[in-house]
Amino acid sequence: MAVETMGKRSRKRGDAPRSSSKAGSTRAERDEARRMRASQTAQADPASSPVPGSRSAARRRGERPPPPWGSFPLTELTVFIALVLGVIGLLFSSGDRQRTLIVGAMVLGSLGGLEISIRDHFAGFRSHTTLLAGAATMGTVLVIFVAVDKIPAYVPLAVGGLVFAGSFFALREVFKRRSGGLGFR
The missing domain is CATH 1.10.287 (Helix Hairpins)
Structure with missing residues (x-):
């Protein structure tokens, strides 16, 4: 009676030689090969690669957008x-x-x-939809409390809820357009 051994099997890619492959065998070698392929692609088609100072290049590097007042x-x-x-x-x-x-x-x-x-x-760098909708709601409720002397408590709550829902939806759509279709990042 044969005993079957069960265990995890490694995923190997067929008969491709590991050390002499073009991609390299270590992670550093694979990363270097990937960089080389990307630079060759960028040299072949410069229109498709991002301009170093453009917004898409900055977003890919993970940098925040610059403030409008400079440094x-x-x-x-x-x-x-x-x-x-x-x-x-x-x-x-x-x-x-x-x-x-x-x-x-x-x-x-x-x-x-x-x-x-x-x-x-x-x-389009990072979504702050809830925070911004909450700020719009707080501003609206504050204006209602300051502008109107005697008002039932449910009125600012109802208006605040409507402002939050409307601004949340609008801000979410703006972020989707600016980030390339992502709802959050």
């Missing part, structure tokens, strides 16, 4: 000022001034993060 660190300064205001508000103030400093710090910090989210989303 000036506006977002970083905004977040830094928010941190300074928060520390001053927590440690060195009291009463109304403390509340004002802390709220100002929260607003500036949120604006710094929101700016990066907007830039990433509309460039």
Whole structure:
């Protein structure tokens, strides 16, 4: 009676010689061969390869889209000022001034993060649909509370829900167009 041994079988590619193959046998050799093929393809058809400074080349490298104001660190300064205001508000103030400093710090910090989210989303780099829809909802509800004196609580909630749903759908479609059809990244 023969005993059958069962185990994992390795997947081998037929009779292709491993060490003398054109692709190489180690991962580094295969990567190098892949780079060589890509450069040969780019040299043969330069119109199909991305321009080094183009948006598609930057996205493929995994870099964030550049800010519209160039290399000036506006977002970083905004977040830094928010941190300074928060520390001053927590440690060195009291009463109304403390509340004002802390709220100002929260607003500036949120604006710094929101700016990066907007830039990433509309460039098709990374989807921030829920965050941006939530920001639109919070802005709408805040305007309703400030503009209308006496209003039932369900009205801002209902309007906020409609704004969230509408902006979520619209922002999702914008990201799909900008990212080449992907719903998230």
